[in-house]
Amino acid sequence: MQPQSQRGFFITFEGLDGSGKTTQIKRLTAWLAARNIAPVVTRQPGGTETGDRIRALLLDSKSTGLSPKTELAMMFADRAQAIEEIIAPALRTGKIVVCDRFTDSTEAYQGCGRELGSQIVLELHRLICNDLRPDLTILLLPDLAASLARARRRNTHQTSVTGKDESRFEQEQNSFFHRVYTGYKAIAAREPDRVLVIEGDLTVEEVHAQVTRAVSSMLRQMNLISS
Ligand code: TMP
Numbered sequence: 433m434q435p436q437s438q439r440g441f442f443i444t445f446e447g448l449d450g451s452g453k454t455t456q457i458k459r460l461t462a463w464l465a466a467r468n469i470a471p472v473v474t475r476q477p478g479g480t481e482t483g484d485r486i487r488a489l490l491l492d493s494k495s496t497g498l499s500p501k502t503e504l505a506m507m508f509a510d511r512a513q514a515i516e517e518i519i520a521p522a523l524r525t526g527k528i529v530v531c532d533r534f535t536d537s538t539e540a541y542q543g544c545g546r547e548l549g550s551q552i553v554l555e556l557h558r559l560i561c562n563d564l565r566p567d568l569t570i571l572l573l574p575d576l577a578a579s580l581a582r583a584r585r586r587n588t589h590q591t592s593v594t595g596k597d598e599s600r601f602e603q604e605q606n607s608f609f610h611r612v613y614t615g616y617k618a619i620a621a622r623e624p625d626r627v628l629v630i631e632g633d634l635t636v637e638e639v640h641a642q643v644t645r646a647v648s649s650m651l652r653q654m655n656l657i658s659s
Contacts, residue, residue, distance in 0.1 A: 440523035441654060442564070443471075443647065444534040446616065446627075447572035448609060449602055450583030452639065453532055456572065459640045460530065460647065467657050472522040475532035477510040480517045486510040491598040500546035504553070507538045508560050515561055528656075534566060536619050536627075541601070544615025545608045568650055569627045570643055571620055574634070576613055580606070 443460075445453040457473060464471050478487035486506055489495055498506075511534070522529045535557045543553040557563060580602070587599040620627040628646050630639050651657045 439526045441528045441650065441656075442519070442523060442531070442566045442568075443528065444531045444536065444566040444569045445572065446533060446536045446540070446569055447574075448576065448579045448583075448612060448616075450579040450581070450586065451572040451574055452579075452636065453572055455636055456570070456639055456643055457530055457532055459636070460643055463640075463644050463647075464528065469528060469651075469656065471528040471530045472518065473530045473532075474514060474518050476514060476534060476537065477507060479531075480510075480513045482513045483510045486513075487598075491600050493597050493600045493603055495600060500542060500548050503546065504538065504542040504548060504556070507542060508556050511535065511538075512560050515564060519564070531566075534569075535561065536569060536571070536616070539619060540612045540615035544618075545604070545612040547611070550615075550618075566626060568646060569623075570646065571616055571627050571629045572639065573613070573616060573629060573631045575632075576606075576609060578633075580609060 445457055447453050461471060461473055476483070477490055478484045486509060490498075490503065490506055490510075514531075519529050519531065535553065538557075539550050539553045542548050543550045584599070584602050587597075587602055591597050591599065617629075620629045628642070630642050634642075648657060
């Protein structure tokens with residue numbers, strides 16, 4: 433893992449469950465494809481064979497009694513594998529990597545939601561991820577109640593269609609998600625140069641316009657696109 437020598441461009445999407453990340457990542461991928469750019473798109477937890485197994489264990493509501501530190505360690509186990517297998521090799525060959533969640537999720541959910549604190553998360557990030565820092569993080573923060581309602585509806589639908597249960601986090605109390613929300617706000621305030629916050633009750637189109645504005649300005653600086 434040698435993030436310092438990376439030549440590609442690392443974009444992460446962050447936000448609460450149901451904040452619209454998946455839709456926006458699809459829209460951004462299509463926007464890049466129209467400019468002849470094929471990004472490497474991945475997600476956490478998951479994205480590798482090992483990561484998908486870790487994801488199943490982490491998100492299944494039958495995984496009861498996971499201690500916060502076990503959860504934290506599993507998130508980093510997943511991330512270590514994803515960096516090794518997908519992210520670092522892609523960045524080394526100059527690719528654009530778009531990742532649905534990264535260490536900010538761990539800081540917001542395990543650090544703040546589970547109240548383990550930021551320090552342990554940042555320290556593990558340094559030790560395990562070699563401090564790999566996204567070039568741009570898009571943080572989607574629509575209304576908290578609406579996001580959660582959407583995530584819970586989607587999971588009920590998914591379970592009834594595929595039988596796959598990914599609802600362990602959505603079953604948390606609202607106070608947990610309030611702490612996650614506050615955690616995200618604190619990360620954005622600490623690193624305004626990296627984190628673009630898109631807040632409020634916006635349409636998919638309005639959010640997409642803000643995302644592409646930020647991405648195109650970065651890609652222009654790297655001479656990857658001309659307009
Ligand atoms: P998602 O793939 O639908 O975004 O769901 C992943 C869930 O895992 C979501 O509830 C957030 C949670 N999560 C953490 O708690 N910590 C992490 O580090 C990551 C990557 C995800």
